[in-house]
Amino acid sequence: MPKITTSIIPEKQTVVAIKGEPESLDLKAICVYIATGFFLDNDTFWKHKKVLRPGTENVLDENGYLVSSSQYFNWVYNPDETLSFSDTVDAFGELFEGVINRQVEDKKVILPLSGGLDSRTQAVALHKLGKEVSSYSYSFKNGYPEGKIGKAIANQCNFEFEEFIIQPNYLWSNIERLAKINECYSEFTHPRQMALIDHYSKMGDVFSLGHWGDVLFNDMEVPKHLDVVQQVEVLFKKVVKPSGMQLAQKLWKHYGFEGEFKDYLFQRVKMLHQAIDIEDDANARIRAFKSIYWAPRWTSINLNVFSEVKPITIPYYDNEICKFICKIPESYLAKRAIQIEYIKRRNPALAKIVWHQEKPFNLYTYNYNKSPYNLPYRVYSKLNRMRKAIMQKPLVQRNWELQFLDDSSQLELKDYIFQNSIVPKELISEVHNNFNQKDKVYHAHAVSMLLTLSLWDKLYNK
Known part of the structure; x- marks a missing residue:
């Protein structure tokens, strides 16, 4: 069999x-x-x-x-307390470089570069291994110019580099293609890579993607001894989108199910979380939950956009990396300490480039991202946002802001979401009106889910 x-x-x-x-x-x-x-x-x-x-x-x-x-594998927390932090960084470097070397072999690597730590860690490893790399960054039109950081990293490593600006309304000409690629298992507003899908084939042989490093090599920012119910409450807030919950609760009643949907979902999350056999640290247990239930069912879905064009490798997904995490003390994982130290040791020049999350600071100075040291940048940033607002060019921070807001996009959106046999028309109309007339940021998730569900209904509900 x-x-x-x-x-x-x-x-x-x-x-x-x-x-x-x-x-x-x-x-x-x-x-x-x-x-x-x-x-x-x-x-x-x-x-x-x-x-x-x-x-x-x-x-x-x-x-x-x-x-x-x-x-055959269960997430555990068995930290090796005999390892010093320095030895742990050395062990990580050896393992991570070995994983990347095994994954990409002698192929030309396509490396998306962001302003964060995960792709920067990959850049350090690929540079040390002497791999041929074609790198790129993308930013939203009227968004933060994240490509500047990517370009600085690429220049330091002598990688080929291209910068792309994600333009408005790319989604509508690609939406049914995207629906077939990810089979509608995740909402449509996140995969910026879809805007570049026809360009990737010219760039190299294999992707090296940095997904999930920020979860594995970080703490979950909760107290070590947080009890299980409180852990579930933390997870619930992380996974549930308020406007999605609002719509789901109304659908639950429309379908005639007993009880409250919120209680049903909370109990499901609680049951799954309690089954994880980690008692010693709430951070490790929450990380395990996210790696079991979130990474494969959300993060992985839109990786299909990359693999549609070229083979993909994901070093942080590697089985050996996952096993490694189970043996590392939480104190070493907290605040991205291992990656930061690895980058500093292997390539100090890359550590001096701005860290997007802590801008305008870098890996040597990010601890100063607090008052009063960051006040000049905060004032500059606020004035810049005000200037853009006056020029009617508000800062774009989310992909849906490029896809849902102008007149032609509104027509496309309305046309798609009302072609839905699973959600009653009155609920669709309520969500659509709320998005147009109330807080768009709050209601964008529900609109996006209606859009995705409508595409699934059209293409797959035979």
């Missing part, structure tokens, strides 16, 4: 059939999907189809039905 082994953090989801389940929509799962932007655990749009869980060995019968599934 066929066997499928899933990675600890899968880069692609594998959907299998479940014998005996009705071939009908899973409306409870769809409510969760609307509230969060992704499907929870092994849910799909259908009751008779499930996604194979991470870190499992699965047996299918000759007809493709799932026969059995067993876990």
Whole structure:
């Protein structure tokens, strides 16, 4: 019988059939999907189809039905207290460079560069390994010029570099193509890479993507001994989008389910979180939850845009990196300490380039990003935003701001979201009106979920 082994953090989801389940929509799962932007655990749009869980060995019968599934990896927290921080940084460097070398081999690497630490860490490793790299950055039109940081990193490493500005309204000419690439398992407003999909094929042979480094190599900013219910409350706030919750609760009632949707979702998250066998540190347990349930079902979905064009590698997803994290004391992971020290040791010049999250400071000075040291930059930044507002060029910080706001986009959006057989028209109209007449930032998620669900309904609900 066929066997499928899933990675600890899968880069692609594998959907299998479940014998005996009705071939009908899973409306409870769809409510969760609307509230969060992704499907929870092994849910799909259908009751008779499930996604194979991470870190499992699965047996299918000759007809493709799932026969059995067993876990071969569980996230744990077994810190090696004998390792010093310095030795840990050395161990990380050796492991990370080995992973990247194994993944990319002698191929020309396509490296997206942001202003953060994950891609910068990759740049350090690729430069040390002597790999041929074609790098790029993208910024929103009228957004923060993140490409300046990417260009500085590329220049320091002698990488090829291109800077792209993401233009308004690219989504509408690509929307059905995108729906087929990610199969509508995640909302449409995040994947900026879709704007460049036809350009990637000219850049190199294989992507090296920096996803999930910011989760694995950081703390979750909670007290070590936070109790489980409080941990679930933290997770709930992280995964639930307020306007999505609002819409999901109304759909829950419309479908006739008992009780309150919010209680149902909270209990599901609580059950999944309690099953993680980590007692010693709340940060490690929350990180594990996110790596099991968030990374494969949200982060991984839009990686399909990259893999549609070229093979992808994701060093932070590597099984050996995940196992490494389980042995590292939380005190070493906190505040991105390992990556920061690795960059400083391997390439001090890259450490002196602005860190976007702590701008205008760098990896040597970011601790000064507090009053009074950051007051001059805060004043400058506020004046710059005011100037743009006066010029009617407000700062663009989110992809949907480029796709949903002008007149032609409004027509496209309305045309798509009302073609939806799963959500009643009165609810669609309410969400659409709220977005147009009230707080757009608050209601954008619900609109985006309606758009994604409408595309799924059109293309896949046969």
